[in-house]
Amino acid sequence: MKNVGIIGGTGYGAIELIRLLQTHEHMQLKKIISHSQHGEQIAAIYPHLTDFIEDPMQELQIESLKDEVDILFFATPAGIAKEIIPQLAGSTIQCIDLSGDLRLGSPSEYEYWYGKKAAPKQLIDKAVYGLSEIYPEQIKQATIISNPGCFPTSALLGLIPALEKKVILESGIVIDGKTGVSGAGRTPTAMTHYSETNENIKPYKIGKHQHIPEIEQYLTAQAKEPITVAFTTHLVPMTRGLICTMYGQLAKETSTEEVIKQYQSFYENHPFVRVREEGSFPTTKDVYASNYCDIGIHVDQRSNRIIIASVIDNLVKGAAGQAIQNVNLMNGWEETHGLHTIPVYP
Incomplete structure (x- = not known):
């Protein structure tokens, strides 16, 4: 059994970590660390956790972490993990950063897109991208x-x-992204105010979204050719869920059936990616509160394009679930451990 700590314990990502860790046989939650609300019971903020978490949230103390925790999740805003992880040097703690601090290989790229000082290059190079x-x-x-x-x-x-x-x-790759309001975090803003969000859909961060360089960096790494994408995000009036509908120019003559078979072969040993049969396209409800990514594909012969719809739950596969999946891989445990649950429906 490995002891787990969560830094940034009151955000939605942390709450999903707590929920998922409750059923994990190899991990035990020992510390919830909050800078702003240490000393408080987390159930006072999230009453649904009553009877599950007994100890109050704690203040960050690096030395005690080294002695008491084996695995540390950073469910923090950008700019925090890069300051704390170097202080854990010399320990055996496994660190999983759910913020964007270590995703971009170039410090200057991080500083441009995130507007913050980047992590040391040595730390960036040591981190593994957890897709x-x-x-x-x-x-x-x-x-x-x-x-x-x-x-x-x-x-x-x-x-x-x-x-x-x-x-x-x-x-010529185009990505049309839509996400629920929980993706914006728990702190209320004018953009996420009920009367602004309900019965409305908003494009946001056009040309400036911090996920643009991340997507381009890892597509470029896979293609071994520089890739630039047109990526637009939209806020939609639902709590959770995310869909990317993507368009690419066909490089060769093919069919929907053939491409689906290629995708099914590509992901056949990956239990959390489900590729739909021809004519079937996923919805965000199909993966709600789960670690699945469902993919639907259509080859449009008329426009010589492929259309790919990819859905995830933004708080699970898009955050806490994938973090636990990565820890499972890091420790040689079954990849699905603590995550193999049926999505919540409806």
Whole structure:
């Protein structure tokens, strides 16, 4: 049994970690650390956790972490993990960062897109990008994981097989992303106010979204050619769920049936990616509160394009679930452990 700590214990990502860890036989939650609310009971903030968490949230103390925790999840905003992880040097703690601090290989890129000082290059280079289905062997050897963003998880899982199989051209990729309001976090803003969000749909961060360089970096790595994408995100009036509908120019003559078979072969040993049969397309409800990514594909002969729809739950496969999946890989446990649950429906 490994002892677990969560830093940033009051956000939605942390709450999903707590929920999922309750059923994990190899991990035990020992510490919930909150800078702003240490000393309080988490059930006072989230009453649904009454009777599950007894100890109050704690203040960060690096030395006690080294002695008491084996695995540490950073469910924090960008800018925090990069300051704390170097202080754990010399310990055997496995660190999983759910923020974007270690996702971009270039410090200057991080500073441009995130507007913050980047982590030391040495730390960035030591972190492994935790896209579980694409980099499992690297994850198994890692001690620091940079957990992917929610939109990149959906987009990369949907696009990488098409690039690997040379189905689409490297240029002209368009990604239309839509997410529920929980993706914006718990702190209320004018954008997430009920009267602003209900019965409304909003494009946001056009041309400036911090997930753009992340998607481009890992598509480029897979294609071994520079890739630039047109990526637009939208906020939709639902609590959770995320869909990326993607468009690529066909590189060769093919059919929907043939591409689906290629995708099914690509993901046949990856239990959390489910590729739909021809004519079937996923909805966000199909993966609600689960660690699945469901993918639907259509080859449009008329426009010579492929259309790929990829759905995930932004808080599970897009955050806490994939983080636990990565820990399972890091420790040689069954990849599905603590995660193999039926999605909640309706």
